[in-house]
Amino acid sequence: MKLRFVLRQTLNNLWRERTPVTASVLTIGIALVILISLFEVSISLYRNLNDLKQNMVIEVYLEASRTENDAAGISAQLSDYGTIERIRVISKEAAAEIFEKEFGENIYDILKENPLPVMIEVRLQSEYNHPDYLALFKKQVEALPGVDEVHYRHVLVEELESLTQAVLISGLAVLIVLVFAMNLLIRNTIKLSVYARRDQIAIMKILGAGNLFIRLPYILEGAFEGLFGGMMAAAGLILAHKFIADSFEAIRFSLSVYKMLWIVTISVGILIGFFVSAAAVGHFVQKIYAKK
């Protein structure tokens, strides 16, 4: 009976303050979409960055006159550094095949000869895959006799790293503003509900109602706002995924991930609504007592 009463009060409050409630729900929804997207994008960027780092290939090009035997000698020297994960010599013929695979044309048809040099492909152990060591490694290897040039995609790695950071920082900044707005809007609806019912609260106090009984309808009001906001955000995110997934194979989710997304988004929404309103209702109810 007590719970029925509390729930009825909650639903009455939600209906009575429907305009500010809608504003809160929308803000919670938008904040959650940004929060969860930010989380997903960061995870995906970090994963790609990590993959890229793990699989980063350093290409050591030998001078045109050098043969595979020279390459084997240089490979042995590089292996002695103790920082190499894997090393592979790519002959002139193998390089021509790769060229054909990547560009679709036979190099002999174009140039009548194969100008591609012998190359050594090196993968460093993961702990050495950082810009400082890569620069040092490049310098050392380029000084070896017979080595023409050393290439690695450091620019891409650095760009991706700074992009990830920029996304995170700007996302967090937007999120902080939204969390602030969300807090303000939820507090405002709770304030309106409490003030609209201040006489009722005073009457219930005289009848001996405890704090929880008086406050619970307002706390649940916040939790419901969070629930609606969470549902809105989850629906938006899932629709966005389905829509974008048609274009990008990489972000197509399995059913269980969708289920998780629902649960996490809605739970976060409910928790936010619950705690913000719980903090607010105590404050405003106390204010009413103080004014009495």
Add this chain to the structure above:
Amino acid sequence: MQGSTRDRKPNTCDYAMIRFSQVTVNYGYVPGALKDINLQLHKGDFTLLLGPTGSGKSTLLRLIYMDILPSAGLVTVDRWNSARISPRQINLLRRNIGVVFQDFRLIENMTVFDNVALPLVIEGYRRKYIRQVTQALLDEVNMLAAADQPASTLSLGEKQRVAIARAMAKDPLIVIADEPTGNLDREASQNVLNLLERFNRHGTSILMATHDYELIKETPYRRIYMENGEIRQPDSSINVGKERIIMMNRDV
């Protein structure tokens, strides 16, 4: 009313259910809202608290349900006393006291039934019991037909009857009525007094503050006179005259 188990035999106990010992109340910078009050109320009594507006009647009543606490002295209500009472215990105390106000203090957007049932809901009783007790009480105050109406649609006299039913819902130790007829016409006032008398005959103690002399002049109940925050001892020979003086103060 709600079955024989809720009935009590009146005036069978000499123990003071409510006791004021040298109670003084100062409101902020205004000292002496109540001055050195000593008072005992017994179980089953019907007591009238008389005095002009501003004499301290409402302050005295608020002390009983501990809406305020004394600045000095001690108020004891049944097993609770003002010197050692926690907020949680104040809630418990209030669940054993029915309060009726001049302005009714009903929750206007709730139905009559829900208003009367509210003290029982707060206590956490089961639905079936709440329905039984509430219907019996509404029947007792002749408001059963309006059970499903919002309280806002009632006349003033009806609102006060509903408020009395709500005050009685928990079978309280005492019903405190603070100017319950202040907003009512003669007939509705008489109805309210009759109702309170009927509940008192069932054993509920009543403490009613009023300055409606015409309404209570024929009643046999104990009278407590208040003026300027103090209790004045009535002299039996000038009893009626004293009441008239108080009424005149109020009229001025």
